[in-house]
Amino acid sequence: MLDGNAVAGLLQEVFGTDVTAATGTCASCTAVDAVGAVHVYVAAGVVLRCPHCGSVLMRVVRSDKRLWVDLRGLRSLQLESI
Template sequence: MSEHEPGWLDGNAIAGLLEDVFGGDMTRVPRGCGSCGTHAPVAAHRVHLGAGAVLRCPACGDVALQVVEAGDRLVVRFSGTWTLVRPGARRRRPTGTSASTPRLRFGR
């Protein structure tokens, strides 16, 4: 028996899609809902699949993310507050920065 209501999957359902877009695992990325203030990782959100994928807040159902294929493009639209932590920032340091430049950190 599934603990989920019919019609949606958890955020892990679009893990591969988000990894294609962002180049890393996004399921643990925290997102703050602009409507109810809930902070939850992407994996805890609800995914509705149709013409595209819609990620919704697990508490209030507000839209968190929309992913739609448009021709040969993938269009991603965010809502709310997202905290992205990208491992390997040191290797990707922009040219022209010194070794004393603080490492980029997002979120916690």
């Protein structure tokens, strides 16, 4: 198990800016954490899980030249505007 810090580059590909310092709200238990601090599992894709309840927050799968992103477990994301 890793944490959000380890997939900072992948998340920056998805969002176009760093989101590890952003805070996310878990749609399941409403806990709020920095994305850098959430649990990360790497297999065929990357799965971010809530460190409090274990629910899936986000899934990212790469295939060829596409990234598939599932955000249904993340109620909201709050980040500093540039």
